[in-house]
Amino acid sequence: MEIHHYIPELGNLALTFAFxxxxxxxxxxxxxxxxxxxxxxxxxxxxxxxxxxxxxxxxGCLVYAFAxxxxxxxxxxxxxxxxxxxxxxxxxxxxxxxGSILLWLxxxxxxxxxxxxxxxxxxxxxxTLVLVVLGWISVGxxxxxxxxxxxxxxxxxxxxxxxxxxxxxxxxPGMIFHPPMLYLGYVGMSVPFSFAIAALILGRLDTSxxxxxxxxxxxxxxxxTMGITLGSWWAYSELGWGGWWFWDPSENAAFMPWLVAxxxxxxxxxxxxxxxxxxxxxxxxxxxxxxxxxGTFLVRSGVIVSVHAFANxxxxxxxxxxxxxxxxxxxxxxxxxxxxxxxxxxxxxAAISRETTLLMNNMLFIAATIVVLIGTLFxxxxxxxxxxxxxxxxxxxxxxxxxxxxxxSFVLGVAPMMRWKQDNLNRLFKSNIYVFxxxxxxxxxxxxxxxxxxxxxAIVSASLGCWITLISLRELFKTAQKLGWAKIPxxxxxxxxxxxxxxVTLAGGGMATQFTDERxxxxxIGDKVELSGYTFxxxxxxxxxxxxxxxxxxxxxxxxxxxPVGSILSEKRFYTVQKTVMTEAxxxxxxxxxxxxxxxxxxxxxxxxxxxxxxxxxxxxxAGGILIAIxxxxxxxxxxxRRKTGKLQERAA
Amino acid sequence: MTQLHTPNKQEKSLIIRFLPVIFFACxxxxxYFALFADPFERPSELEGRPLPEFQLPDLYTDxxxxxxxxxxxxxxxxxxxxxxxxTCRYELPYLTQLKNEQGVKIxxxxxxxxxxxxxxxxxxxxxxxxxxxxxxxxFGNPYHINILDLDRDLLLDLAVxxxxxxxVIDADGKILLHHLGEVNERVWNEKIAPIWNQL
Numbered sequence: 001m002e003i004h005h006y007i008p009e010l011g012n013l014a015l016t017f018a019f020x021x022x023x024x025x026x027x028x029x030x031x032x033x034x035x036x037x038x039x040x041x042x043x044x045x046x047x048x049x050x051x052x053x054x055x056x057x058x059x060g061c062l063v064y065a066f067a068x069x070x071x072x073x074x075x076x077x078x079x080x081x082x083x084x085x086x087x088x089x090x091x092x093x094x095x096x097x098x099g100s101i102l103l104w105l106x107x108x109x110x111x112x113x114x115x116x117x118x119x120x121x122x123x124x125x126x127x128t129l130v131l132v133v134l135g136w137i138s139v140g141x142x143x144x145x146x147x148x149x150x151x152x153x154x155x156x157x158x159x160x161x162x163x164x165x166x167x168x169x170x171x172x173p174g175m176i177f178h179p180p181m182l183y184l185g186y187v188g189m190s191v192p193f194s195f196a197i198a199a200l201i202l203g204r205l206d207t208s209x210x211x212x213x214x215x216x217x218x219x220x221x222x223x224x225t226m227g228i229t230l231g232s233w234w235a236y237s238e239l240g241w242g243g244w245w246f247w248d249p250s251e252n253a254a255f256m257p258w259l260v261a262x263x264x265x266x267x268x269x270x271x272x273x274x275x276x277x278x279x280x281x282x283x284x285x286x287x288x289x290x291x292x293x294x295g296t297f298l299v300r301s302g303v304i305v306s307v308h309a310f311a312n313x314x315x316x317x318x319x320x321x322x323x324x325x326x327x328x329x330x331x332x333x334x335x336x337x338x339x340x341x342x343x344x345x346x347x348x349x350a351a352i353s354r355e356t357t358l359l360m361n362n363m364l365f366i367a368a369t370i371v372v373l374i375g376t377l378f379x380x381x382x383x384x385x386x387x388x389x390x391x392x393x394x395x396x397x398x399x400x401x402x403x404x405x406x407x408x409s410f411v412l413g414v415a416p417m418m419r420w421k422q423d424n425l426n427r428l429f430k431s432n433i434y435v436f437x438x439x440x441x442x443x444x445x446x447x448x449x450x451x452x453x454x455x456x457x458a459i460v461s462a463s464l465g466c467w468i469t470l471i472s473l474r475e476l477f478k479t480a481q482k483l484g485w486a487k488i489p490x491x492x493x494x495x496x497x498x499x500x501x502x503x504v505t506l507a508g509g510g511m512a513t514q515f516t517d518e519r520x521x522x523x524x525i526g527d528k529v530e531l532s533g534y535t536f537x538x539x540x541x542x543x544x545x546x547x548x549x550x551x552x553x554x555x556x557x558x559x560x561x562x563x564p565v566g567s568i569l570s571e572k573r574f575y576t577v578q579k580t581v582m583t584e585a586x587x588x589x590x591x592x593x594x595x596x597x598x599x600x601x602x603x604x605x606x607x608x609x610x611x612x613x614x615x616x617x618x619x620x621x622x623a624g625g626i627l628i629a630i631x632x633x634x635x636x637x638x639x640x641x642r643r644k645t646g647k648l649q650e651r652a653a
Numbered sequence: 654m655t656q657l658h659t660p661n662k663q664e665k666s667l668i669i670r671f672l673p674v675i676f677f678a679c680x681x682x683x684x685y686f687a688l689f690a691d692p693f694e695r696p697s698e699l700e701g702r703p704l705p706e707f708q709l710p711d712l713y714t715d716x717x718x719x720x721x722x723x724x725x726x727x728x729x730x731x732x733x734x735x736x737x738x739x740t741c742r743y744e745l746p747y748l749t750q751l752k753n754e755q756g757v758k759i760x761x762x763x764x765x766x767x768x769x770x771x772x773x774x775x776x777x778x779x780x781x782x783x784x785x786x787x788x789x790x791x792f793g794n795p796y797h798i799n800i801l802d803l804d805r806d807l808l809l810d811l812a813v814x815x816x817x818x819x820x821v822i823d824a825d826g827k828i829l830l831h832h833l834g835e836v837n838e839r840v841w842n843e844k845i846a847p848i849w850n851q852l
Contacts, residue, residue, distance in 0.1 A: 283673070287673075290677075297684070317688040318685075318688065321681065321684055321685060321688065324681070324684075325681050328677055329674065329677055329678065329681070332673045332674040332677055333671075333674050335670075335673070336670040336671045336673070336674055337670075339670055340666075340670075377680070377683070380683065380687050381683060383687075384683055384686055384687060520771070522772050522773065603772070603774070609772065
C-alpha cells in the first residue's frame with residue numbers, strides 16, 4: 001500500500017497531537033504563571049505553534065481526502081461525489097458537521113498563533129495567561145472532535161464507489177467563504193474573552209486589558225460582519241425567492257454574538273479612554289464569546305433546527321452542552337466571584353456626555369440581543385412547557401427591531417460629535433437641528449420622489465440614513481480642518497466609514513422591505529411581461545449542465561422603454577446524485593434596484609412558471625455590511641495601538 | 654414579632670453578580686431536555702377548537718353540498734386524502750376495517766393538488782371522480798361521505814400540511830385530535846382509540 005492511502009490516519013494522528021499541544025498549553029504555562037517561572041511561561045507560544053501546525057496538517061488531510069475523492073472516509077462519502085466541481089469539493093470539507101468543527105479548530109489555532117505573534121509587548125504573565133485560557137477553550141473542542149465527531153472515520157472494509165454529493169444548497173460561491181468567515185468571527189471573540197478571564201484571574205482589573213483587547217475585538221467583529229453579510233447574500237441568490245434575512249435560528253445564532261460584540265467594542269472605547277464601565281465591559285467580553293458558543297450549540301446540536309436533529313445521536317448534543325456549561329458557566333461564576341475587586345469608575349460623567357450615549361448604545365444593543373434570544377428560544381421553551389409548538393417569525397422581529405432602530409439611529413448620529421465628560425444640550429440642539437430637518441426633507445424627497453408613496457417605514461429609514469451620513473461627513477470635514485486630511489487618525493476614519501456603512505444598510509433595508517414589486521406569471525418563449533417600468537422578454541429556454549447537475553435556464557432580456565437593460569439567466573437545476581431540484585435565481589444587479597428572476601416548472605402547454613421581482617436598493621444592505629467590515633479593519637491600523645505598544649516596550653525594557 | 658429580612662447592599666450585589674450564572678443555568682436545563690425532545694412532534698394548534706365553518710360540494714354529485722352543521726350530531730373522523738397520495742393507499746384498507754368492524758363514521762375530505770386557477774389550471778372533476786371510484790374499489794371505501802375542497806378553503810382552515818391527515822371530531826363539532834400521517838393499527842390503539850372510546 002502506498003503512503004497516500006494513509007492520509008486520513010495521518011490527519012487523525014495530527015489531530016491527536018494538536019489535542020496534546022492544547023492540553024499541555026492549558027496546564028504547563030498556567031503552572032508557570034502561578035510559580036512566576038519565566039522559562040516555563042515562555043513555553044506557551046511554542047505550544048501554540050505546535051497546536052497550529054498539527055491542526056493545519058489535520059485540516060489539510062481532510063481537504064486532501066475530499067480533493068482526491070476518498071470515499072472510504074464516511075465524511076467524504078456523505079458530503080461529496082466524484083462529479084462535484086473541484087472548488088466545491090474543497091468547500092465540502094467544511095460542509096458537514098464534523099468538518100465544520102475541525103474548521104472551527106483551525107480558526108481557533110489561527111487566532112491563537114496570531115495572538116502569540118503580536119502580543120510580545122504585553123506583560124509576560126498576562127500574555128501567557130491569555131494563551132492558557134485560549135488553550136482551555138481549544139482542549140474541549142479537540143476532545144469533542146476526536147471523541148464524538150471525528151471527520152476521519154472510515155467506511156472500511158466496504159466503502160461506496162461514489163459519494164452522496166454535497167447538499168446542492170451549499171454549492172454556491174457564497175458558501176465557500178461564508179462559513180470560514182463566520183467561524184473566524186465567532187472564534188475571534190475568544191481573544192477578548194481570554195483577556196477578560198486573564199484579568200479576572202490575575203485580579204488586575206484596571207483598564208489596560210481594555211486597550212490591549214481592542215484591536216482583537218475589532219478584527220473579530222470585522223470577520224463576523226463579513227460572515228453574516230456573505231450568509232445573507234447567499235440566502236438571497238440561492239433560496240430562490242429574493243429574501244435576504246429570515247430570522248431563522250441559524251441566522252439569529254450569528255446575529256446575537258455580533259450584537260454583543262459591537263456593544264463590547266463601543267464599551268471598550270469608554271473603558272479605555274475614560275476608565276468607566278469596567279465591570280460591564282468585562283461582562284460583555286465574556287458574553288460575546290458565550291453567545292458565539294451558544295450560537296454554535298444551537299445550530300450544531302439540533303435542539304432548534306429539526307432537520308439537523310441528533311434524535312438518534314444525542315451524545316454530540318450532550319457533549320457540546322457540557323462544554324458550553326463548563327466554559328460559560330465557569331467564566332460567569334469566576335466573574336461573579338472576582339468582580340468585587342474591580343476598580344471603581346475613575347471619572348465622573350454628566351447625563352449629557354459621550355459616556356451616556358455609549359451607555360445608550362450598549363443598552364439598545366443588549367435589548368436587541370435579548371429580543372433575538374427570546375425570539376429564538378421561546379418556541380423551544382413553549383414546547384418544553386407542554387404548551388405546543390409555535391414559531392416566532394418575521395413579524396415579531398421586524399416590529400420590535402423597527403422600534404429599537406429609531407432611537408438607536410438617532411443617537412448614533414449625535415454620539416460621535418459629543419464631548420466626553422459633559423456636553424451642552426443647547427449646543428447640540430443648535431448645531432444639529434438644521435441637519436435633522438435637512439435629513440427629514442431628504443428622506444421625504446427620496447421616498448416620495450422615487451416611489452410616490454407615503455410609506456412611514458421607508459421615509460423614517462431613509463431620513464435616519466441621511467441623518468447619520470450627513471453628521472458623519474460633517475464630523476470628518478471638521479476633523480480634517482482641525483488636523484489636516486493626512487493626520488486624521490485611522491480609528492476616526494474607521495468610525496466614519498463604519499457608521500456610514502450602517503446608514504447605507506439602514507436605508508437599503510428600509511427600502512428593500514417596503515418596495516418590492518413582484519409578479520408570478522406563465523410565460524411562453526417570446527412572451528413579454530411588464531413590471532414597474534421594465535419589460536421582461538423570455539427569449540429562450542436553454543439546456544444548462546455541469547458535471548453533477550442538468551437543468552434548464554430561462555434567458556430573459558430586460559428592456560426599459562426600448563433600451564436593453566440586461567440579460568438574465570435563471571435556472572432550474574436537477575442534481576443527479578442527490579435527486580434534488582434547485583432554483584438558481586438569475587439577477588441583474590443594479591445600484592438602486594435588482595431585477596430578480598426565479599424560474600418555476602414547465603406546464604403541460606409548454607409554458608413556464610416564472611416569478612419576476614424588482615427589488616429596490618437591495619444591494620445597499622450588503623454594501624453597508626462591507627463598509628462596516630472595512631471600517632473596522634481600518635480602525636485596527638490606527639497608529640495609537642502601535643504607539644502605545646511602543647511605549648509599553650520601553651517600559652518593559 | 655418576626656422581623657422581615659431586607660437584603661442589605663452586599664447581599665443585593667451578590668444576587669446581581671450571580672444573576673447571569675443563574676440565568677445561564679436555567680438555559681442549560683432547558684437545552685438538556687430539548688436535546689431529547691422529538692423534533693418532529695408538532696402538536697396541532699387546532700385541538701380543542703371547533704371545526705371551522707364551511708360550505709363545500711359533494712365529491713360525486715353536483716348540486717349536493719355540506720356544511721359544518723350538516724355533519725354534526727355524532728362523533729366522526731375527518732380524513733384528508735387524495736388519489737395521488739401513496740400512503741393513503743396503505744391507510745384505506747385499515748380505515749375500511751374500522752368502519753366495518755367498529756362502526757366508525759369517517760368523512761373524506763378530498764385534496765386535489767392540480768387545481769390552480771391563478772395559473773389557469775382547472776381540476777378535471779369527472780376525471781377525479783373516475784380515479785376515486787377506481788381507487789376505492791381497489792383498496793376499500795371507508796367513507797360515509799366525501800367532500801371536495803378544490804379551492805382548499807377548509808384544508809387551509811384545518812392547517813393541513815399534506816395527506817393523509819385525520820381529525821377526531823366530537824358530536825358538538827369540537828376537534829379533539831389532529832393526526833399527521835397514516836392511521837394504522839398502532840396509531841389507532843395508542844393515539845386515537847383512547848379518545849374515540851370516550852365519546
